[in-house]
């Protein structure tokens with residue numbers, strides 16, 4: 001076995017996503033398992049360079065995990081020819097410029113979503129990467145979750161017949177920050193800093209719907225700010241200028257209709273923080289992050305509407321759990337592995353900057369639909 005070291009500049013590892021999901025649960029987890037076996041006698045050994053603005057915070061993380069390389073100088077890191085890959089999980093508003101620099105420097109890039117703050121910028125990045133000939137990938141973690149992988153398996157196996165509709169419910173209560181600290185960063189609630197639930201979640205809904213049921217062809221959304229004032233990390237009140245809830249209807253290629261509520265202002269009365277119900281002519285399913293339950297046509301009860309008597313059936317009990325039938329790794333790690341195999345073994349990979357641009361487009365058009373109070377067509381994007 002030959003061990004090949006891969007130097008990855010990781011920008012934004014002091015943040016929630018960068019630290020937990022990408023550094024600890026993906027890159028360090030890969031090292032713990034001995035590297036990534038490419039299947040051709042090569043094992044990739046990821047060597048992260050922690051990049052950011054605050055040296056002491058980077059050094060603290062490096063020390064905690066036995067890492068040695070940190071830098072606050074993105075230009076110097078990008079100028080280093082031994083660095084192969086640039087990864088970005090910074091705040092959304094800082095991403096486009098940094099990705100542009102990395103691509104121009106000839107680095108392969110892997111990035112959190114949304115890839116840019118507008119479609120023009122997102123497409124420009126995709127075109128630049130294509131022209132420069134670098135490999136590129138965008139995090140699309142939800143489709144690597146066990147619940148959605150089981151749902152995809154049902155779709156691929158023809159379980160649903162013709163899919164009629166998809167109903168998604170995403171959200172939980174995010175504390176305002178006054179009497180209990182908020183569990184999300186305050187920039188999420190400021191439009192001027194790249195915040196907002198449409199910008200955050202519609203990119204996810206784009207690839208979930210597209211990969212499982214068909215491309216989104218139109219969007220009708222109502223985005224709103226239910227809570228106009230919140231308190232930041234320092235306990236200071238601020239105006240919440242970004243949307244904290246969005247109610248969206250999406251038409252899909254193939255004829256199905258999806259309806260997804262996204263909200264940071266709901267209390268959870270569900271089994272998971274996100275759930276999708278899919279109804280098809282042959283059967284239905286309800287999938288969450290981890291679980292997936294089904295009800296086949298042949299096992300569908302025939303309820304009769306009668307408000308004068310208590311419910312006669314325990315409807316939730318009439319669903320059957322879909323077995324795992326395999327081991328599911330962390331979704332972020334699974335996608336990192338595929339990206340690394342794409343870069344170093346030429347494996348196919350379609351979750352790229354063009355796919356990322358589709359997500360940015362859906363967010364942009366969702367906000368336009370909301371502002372103009374009308375349904376908006378979603379044209380197909382291309383390089």
Ligand SMILES: NC(=O)c1ccc[n+]([C@@H]2O[C@H](COP(=O)([O-])OP(=O)(O)OC[C@H]3O[C@@H](n4cnc5c(N)ncnc54)[C@H](O)[C@@H]3O)[C@@H](O)[C@H]2O)c1
Nearest residue numbers: 012013014015016017018089090091092094112113114185
């Ligand atoms: N894939 C997912 O499920 C998912 C979930 C949450 C967030 N995200 C995305 O990940 C990115 C990071 O989100 P997060 O929740 O980890 O945010 P966070 O606020 O916890 O982290 C942001 C990171 O960016 C750095 N940063 C760089 N420039 C900054 C600036 N000008 N102001 C503030 N911080 C700056 C911070 O130091 C920190 O490392 C966002 O683009 C977000 O859309 C993805």
